[in-house]
Amino acid sequence: MRLQCPHCGPRGLAEFTYHGDATVQRPVDRGAGSSAAWADYVYLRDNKAGVHQEYWYHQAGCHAWLVVTRHMRSHEVMAVRAAMVRA
Amino acid sequence: MRYSALSVLKQALTGHKGWQPAWRDAVPAPHYDVVIIGGGGHGLATAFYLARDYDVGRIAVVERSWLGNGSIGRNTTIIRSNYLLPGNLPFYELSLKLWEGLERDINYNAMVSQRGVYNLFHSDMQRDAYARRGNAMRLHGIDAVLLDRAALRKTIPYLDYENARFPIQGALLQARGGTVRHDAVAWGYARAAAKLGVDIIQNCEVTGIRQMGGVAVGVETSRGYIGAGKIGMAVAGATSQVAAMAGLRLPIESHALQAFVSEAVKPLVDHVITFGAGHFYISQSDKGGLVFGGDIDGYNSYAARGNLPTIEDVCEGGMAMMPMLGRARLVRHWGGVMDMSMDGSPIIDKTPVTNLYLNAGWCYGGFKATPASGVCFAHLIAREAPHEVAVGYRLDRFAEGWVIDEKGSGAQPNLH
Ligand SMILES: Cc1cc2nc3c(=O)[nH]c(=O)nc-3n(C[C@H](O)[C@H](O)[C@H](O)COP(=O)(O)OP(=O)(O)OC[C@H]3O[C@@H](n4cnc5c(N)ncnc54)[C@H](O)[C@@H]3O)c2cc1C
Ligand SMILES: [Zn+2]
Numbered sequence: 078m079r080l081q082c083p084h085c086g087p088r089g090l091a092e093f094t095y096h097g098d099a100t101v102q103r104p105v106d107r108g109a110g111s112s113a114a115w116a117d118y119v120y121l122r123d124n125k126a127g128v129h130q131e132y133w134y135h136q137a138g139c140h141a142w143l144v145v146t147r148h149m150r151s152h153e154v155m156a157v158r159a160a161m162v163r164a
Numbered sequence: 165m166r167y168s169a170l171s172v173l174k175q176a177l178t179g180h181k182g183w184q185p186a187w188r189d190a191v192p193a194p195h196y197d198v199v200i201i202g203g204g205g206h207g208l209a210t211a212f213y214l215a216r217d218y219d220v221g222r223i224a225v226v227e228r229s230w231l232g233n234g235s236i237g238r239n240t241t242i243i244r245s246n247y248l249l250p251g252n253l254p255f256y257e258l259s260l261k262l263w264e265g266l267e268r269d270i271n272y273n274a275m276v277s278q279r280g281v282y283n284l285f286h287s288d289m290q291r292d293a294y295a296r297r298g299n300a301m302r303l304h305g306i307d308a309v310l311l312d313r314a315a316l317r318k319t320i321p322y323l324d325y326e327n328a329r330f331p332i333q334g335a336l337l338q339a340r341g342g343t344v345r346h347d348a349v350a351w352g353y354a355r356a357a358a359k360l361g362v363d364i365i366q367n368c369e370v371t372g373i374r375q376m377g378g379v380a381v382g383v384e385t386s387r388g389y390i391g392a393g394k395i396g397m398a399v400a401g402a403t404s405q406v407a408a409m410a411g412l413r414l415p416i417e418s419h420a421l422q423a424f425v426s427e428a429v430k431p432l433v434d435h436v437i438t439f440g441a442g443h444f445y446i447s448q449s450d451k452g453g454l455v456f457g458g459d460i461d462g463y464n465s466y467a468a469r470g471n472l473p474t475i476e477d478v479c480e481g482g483m484a485m486m487p488m489l490g491r492a493r494l495v496r497h498w499g500g501v502m503d504m505s506m507d508g509s510p511i512i513d514k515t516p517v518t519n520l521y522l523n524a525g526w527c528y529g530g531f532k533a534t535p536a537s538g539v540c541f542a543h544l545i546a547r548e549a550p551h552e553v554a555v556g557y558r559l560d561r562f563a564e565g566w567v568i569d570e571k572g573s574g575a576q577p578n579l580h
Contacts, residue, residue, distance in 0.1 A: 097578070116562055121413045125405070126402075152465065
C-alpha cells in the first residue's frame with residue numbers, strides 16, 4: 078500500500094499514522110447533550126467490509142491530516158484528499 | 165471411535181484402513197433450539213460445552229467456509245493468562261485451566277505444551293511494570309516469576325543481552341503458558357461436539373438474521389432458512405457484518421494481523437519469548453519452523469493479509485532480540501482478520517435483540533481464550549446470565565464507562 082499525499086506525492090505506508098473512520102461526527106454540544114451520542118461517536122463503528130473513509134496523518138512527511146478512501150477487502154486506495162478540504 | 169493408544173496400535177496393524185471421519189458433515193435441518201454462527205474455535209467450543217453441560221435441545225454450528233479457515237487455523241498458538249486487570253485475570257486463568265484438561269475432556273491430542281512464556285524487559289520502568297503484573301497474577305492465584313538477567317540467561321542463552329539500545333534485563337515468566345496445536349483445537353472440539361449430537365454444517369454462509377417483533381427466530385443462509393430458538397454469534401473478524409444483519413452497530417473494528425514461519429531448524433527455541441522494546445514474539449513448532457509475529461498492521465482491513473512495513477517492523481524486533489534469526493529464511497507468512505474491540509477486551513453478552521447472543525472482540529488474543537469463551541458463552545445462552553468469570557464482558561460497558569483497557573490506550577483499536 079502506498080498513499081498519494083496531495084502535498085508530497087506517492088509515499089510508503091511507514092510514513093503515515095492511522096486514525097480510523099473519518100465519517101464519525103463529533104457531537105457539537107460540548108458535553109451538554111446526551112451521553113448516548115458521545116458513546117456512539119467514541120465507540121461505535123460501521124466497520125463495513127467495503128469502501129472505507131479514514132484519517133491518516135503524514136507524520137514523517139508534511140504533517141497533514143488526510144482522508145483516504147480505501148477498499149477493506151482489496152486495500153485498493155481510491156482517493157486521498159487533505160482533511161482540511163471538506164468533501 | 166474413542167482415540168487411545170490401543171486404537172492407534174490396532175489401526176497400525178490393520179493398515180490404517182479403519183479410521184473414520186472425525187465428525188459428521190451435517191445437512192441443515194429446518195429448525196434447531198440453538199444455532200451458533202461461526203465454526204471457529206469459539207463457536208465449536210461453545211457448541212461442545214452447551215451439549216455436554218446443559219440440556220438445550222438440538223444444536224447446530226453454521227460455518228460459511230470449512231472448519232479452520234478462520235483465525236483458529238491462522239494464529240500463532242500461544243496460550244497464557246498473564247493479564248493485569250481484574251476483569252480479565254479470572255477469565256484467562258479459567259481458560260488456561262481448561263487447556264490443562266482439554267485433551268481428556270475432548271479425547272483429542274491438541275498438543276497442549278506448557279513450555280513457558282517469557283516476557284522480556286529492557287529498562288527499570290518496564291521491570292517495575294512486569295513486577296506489578298506478576299503480583300496481580302499471584303494475587304489471583306496464577307503462577308508468575310520475575311527473573312533477573314542472570315537467571316534468564318541460564319535458561320535462554322542465545323538472546324542479545326548486550327544490545328546497546330535495548331539490553332535485556334530480565335523477564336516475567338509464566339511457566340504454565342505455552343502453545344497448543346491450533347487446528348487440532350478446531351478438529352477436536354468439532355469431533356467431540358458432533359459425538360454429542362451437534363450438527364456441524366460447513367459451506368453454509370449466514371446472510372440474514374430473521375426477526376419477529378424484536379425476537380430473533382432464525383437465520384437465512386446460502387443453504388436455505390434455518391429456524392432457531394436461540395442464536396449465538398461467534399464469527400470473530402466478521403462480527404460487524406453479521407451483527408449488522410440484525411441491525412446492530414458495535415464497538416468493533418476489523419484489522420489485519422500477520423504471522424511468519426521460517427524454514428525448519430533443529431530444536432532451538434524451547435519456550436515462547438516476547439521482546440519488550442517493540443512487538444515481537446517467537447516460538448518453535450514441532451516441525452521445526454520458527455513461528456513469530458508482532459503488531460497488527462494498524463488500519464481497518466478485511467483482506468486477511470497485510471503489508472510490508474509491518475513485516476519489516478516485526479523482523480527488526482526479531483533481529484534486535486535474537487540476531488541469529490537473520491540466518492534463517494522466511495518460508496511463509498499470512499494474515500487474518502481481527503475483531504478489535506474499542507478497549508481491547510472481549511464481549512460475551514446478550515444483545516438488544518431477544519434470543520440473539522454475542523461473542524466477539526477477541527482482538528489478536530482470542531486463541532488462548534477458546535475454552536473459557538466456549539464455557540462462558542454456553543453458560544450465557546443456556547442460563548440467560550453471564551458466567552461469573554465473564555461478568556465484565558458486557559456490551560454496555562462502553563456507554564457506561566466500565567471499559568477493560570489492559571493497555572490503557574483508549575478507544576483506538578489499532579493501539580491495543
Ligand atoms: C496471525 C494471527 C496470530 C494470532 N496469534 C494468536 C496467539 O498467539 N494467541 C492467541 O490467543 N490468539 C491469537 N490470535 C487470535 C485468535 O486466532 C483469534 O482471536 C480467534 O481465533 C478468534 O476466534 P475463532 O477461533 O472463533 O475465530 P475464527 O476461526 O475466525 O472463526 C470465525 C468463523 O466464523 C465464520 N463466519 C464468518 N462470517 C460468517 C457467516 N456470515 N456465516 C457463517 N459463518 C461465518 C468464519 O468463516 C470463521 O470460520 C491470532 C490471530 C492471527 C490471525
Ligand atoms: Zn505529505
